[in-house]
Amino acid sequence: MKNFIKNNALSLFFLAAFLLSLVGQSFAGNADANQQRLAEGGAPLSWVSYVTSSDFTADVAENWQSEYLQFLLFILATVWLVQRGSTESKKPGEEGGESDAEQKTGRYAESDSPAWAAAAGWRRSLYGNSLGLVMGAVFVLSWLGQSVSGQASYNTQQLAQLEDPVSWGEYVVSADFWNRTLQNWQSEFLAVLSMVVLSVYLRQRGSTQSKPVGAAHDTTGVEG
Incomplete structure (x- = not known):
């Protein structure tokens, strides 16, 4: 496992960065969308509803x-x-x-x-x-x-x-x-x-x- 991580460190680093960024975008986007919906008198969306929207x-x-x-x-x-x-x-x-x-x-x-x-x-x-x-x-x-x-x-x-x-x-x-x-x-x-x-x-x-x-x-x- 140690050799696998060392030999694939570059791709693993960017895979982790991609996943963290994608998850972060989903939460930030959900919060932003809900702010707009509440300002317009609408009901907020759950995180699952937002990421499937x-x-x-x-x-x-x-x-x-x-x-x-x-x-x-x-x-x-x-x-x-x-x-x-x-x-x-x-x-x-x-x-x-x-x-x-x-x-x-x-x-x-x-x-x-x-x-x-x-x-x-x-x-x-x-x-x-x-x-x-x-x-x-x-x-x-x-x-x-x-x-x-x-x-x-x-x-x-x-x-x-x-x-x-x-x-x-x-x-x-x-x-x-x-x-x-x-x-x-x-x-x-x-x-x-x-x-x-x-x-x-x-x-x-x-x-x-x-x-x-x-x-x-x-x-x-x-x-x-």
Whole structure:
């Protein structure tokens, strides 16, 4: 168990941080929602009722979809685009999907390579793009979840104001949906931009996201 925790400490740390943040969001959101309901003369919601509500689901899903969109675009963009001096970039001149020898696929696969890396045809192609495909699938599912739960939450407000509910198609082109969506997207894109550019000039000793402290600014694709 000790070795398992040590060997998986990074993922366990972020899993714990995710769960604690999600639970904290549920309690804070429940308290905020109940304050609004009481101010409007309504009855408060229990915690269980709140975490199974469309409001909570929409809030969670809209954050998830923006995060996975960020990773999806970053994964795909770094195949073809470079940033000289950044740890987040390949070296200029290495753009593209690389050769089988560089990727250790097909006849260049090694004894400890994943089985599908050595396979031929669709299995190698599928495995060779599996990270982007999974990130893309989670993004699409999260986006759909946000749109459906967001529609339900929006229609609840519409009915409370004695206004007509909207269809799913009407909601996904509405200002409410895109306001919620784009405010998350812009922050994710800014965060990626900051990491790409700041890693050219700034350092964090011992981090895989930073070059060695003494590395030149134009050193590209090197992590310390």
